[in-house]
Amino acid sequence: MKRASGFRLSLTGIALLIPLALFIIVVFLAQYAWPAIGFNGIRFIGTIDWSLGNLYMNPVTVRGYSVPLGANYGILAFIVGTLLSSFLALLFALPVAVGTAIFLAEAAPDRLRPALSMLVELVAVVPSVVFGLWGIYVLAPLISHYIGPGITAVFGFIPFFNIHNSTGSGFGLLAAAIVLALMITPIIATTLYDALRQVPRELRESAVALGATRFEVVTKTMLPTVRVTLVGGVVLGLGRALGETMAVLMVSGGALNYLPKTIFTPISTMAAFILSQLDSALSDPTGMAVKSLAEIALVLFVITLAVNALARVIVRGATLVRNV
């Protein structure tokens, strides 16, 4: 048994395909995007102007690269759109997820618990594009007719929350954030739910013995013990929200080259933009637009990779601590 058998080696080889895939993806994206990285420089993340330039004239040479006249590839608006929609989604999702996890773990009747927790898990498996369809058909009209005017009636004095400062179609930042929140709530909730179920019995019993109400047992003794797991779940949800494509693309309204003035204004995210713009980018004969899209993909990849790695480290650390 000292020498690795051929069988073992071939299994190792198969398993190594996973890191290899990751490596190849990064290398190919970086290699493909390389001219764009050189041409765009810091303007890439520093300007909000994404313009393919004049595609009907001969390309001109700018900074040593052949590009259409007037081409500029700035993605600041999409970075802002991505961050705003994701953080807004987290803001909605976090309290809902915590409440849902507590409800499932502590309030749901034992007989119903499997069915109810399955219901929450099922929210996470609904395909993104189906959420998008629901967003177009149900959510956007709901925002346009009820939620939007409602928010405006209460917070309308703040321009950012006034629907009259937007087209009022319902498609925009808020719709994207709500759909994203729906998609990440089950991720946070199930992570937290699993952790709550594992809190040692002694801990609750001591809290009860001290005269705490059942709700105080949950919030003051159980939640503090699982807070690291909660952070991990939140970061995991953030990773999902940052990279979400179809649902956001369908309900965000598809903004180009402007920053959102209100919560109802159309936005675009990096992921949605990559998908929606490839067709028009292909019309650039110099290929710089397609390469700039690859640069967005690379940036998005690096960000989500970092966020996900962070989440795994946090969750794993939490599990280790709990087992000690």
Next chain:
Amino acid sequence: MSATFEAVPTKRSSLERRRMITSAIGWALCGLAFLLVAIPLLDLVLTILIKGASAFSITLFTTSSNGVKGGLLAAIVGTAVLSLGSLVFAVPIGVGAGMYLSEYGQNRLGSVIRFLSDTLTGMPSVVLGYFSYITMVIGFGWQFSALAGSITLAIMIVPYLARITELSLQRVPVSMREAAFALGARERTVAFNVVLSAGLPGVVTGVLLGLAISVGETAPLIYTAGWSNYVWNGKFIHQPIGYLTYVIWTFIDQPYKSAHALAFAAALLVMLVVLAINIGVRIVLRPKI
């Protein structure tokens, strides 16, 4: 906390009442939070069920669409080809990697692969689609094709499959492996005939969940599989192929009622597969966990 202890019983009644009320409000908010998750799901399922079912007819399954009306035959066939095709690539690799992680992965290399595999699951699918576009579609010159689409989906589901396989194989008792080795079985025999066959239900679960993922994916397919109004003609490259999720995405933007009906019908078909697999897997597995 200390205030609670030191309070004298006679003074505590008002404090106690406040704590009771706070707790009641807390529980109510938790219930509300649950409803905020459950109601949109139920509404989504009902909406798609009602709108989708009303578009069901025989022609939905027997004819293809011209982009406005017609049926979903091409898309149904395409989704089947793409998802089953992705399993052809993903199952050997995912199950193999899972076997490695479970049987030989208790070392540094194993934890690195485990970590990278989990990270790969978090990769935005559109990034993967773009990667496949510049490599397979452009670089290899396959153009929009079933093969490019299937491989892209396979890269997505391999990490899930590997981890689910690992978890289910690890539940197989060590004593079973020891018994087989004691009988003189070789590593390969132990891995396949003992461990894998004992852990097969878990592996099948992983494969089914992978199938559900690939049936529901859109973003990685748009620039790898393309789209076609015609039923797949059996070619794996140089031939774009249709799929159901594309219908959902594009047909809802058409100004025609018939196109909307097709989008909802496609959504219903996708949801039926995804929910059937996910609910089935959970119901079958629950008593054992």
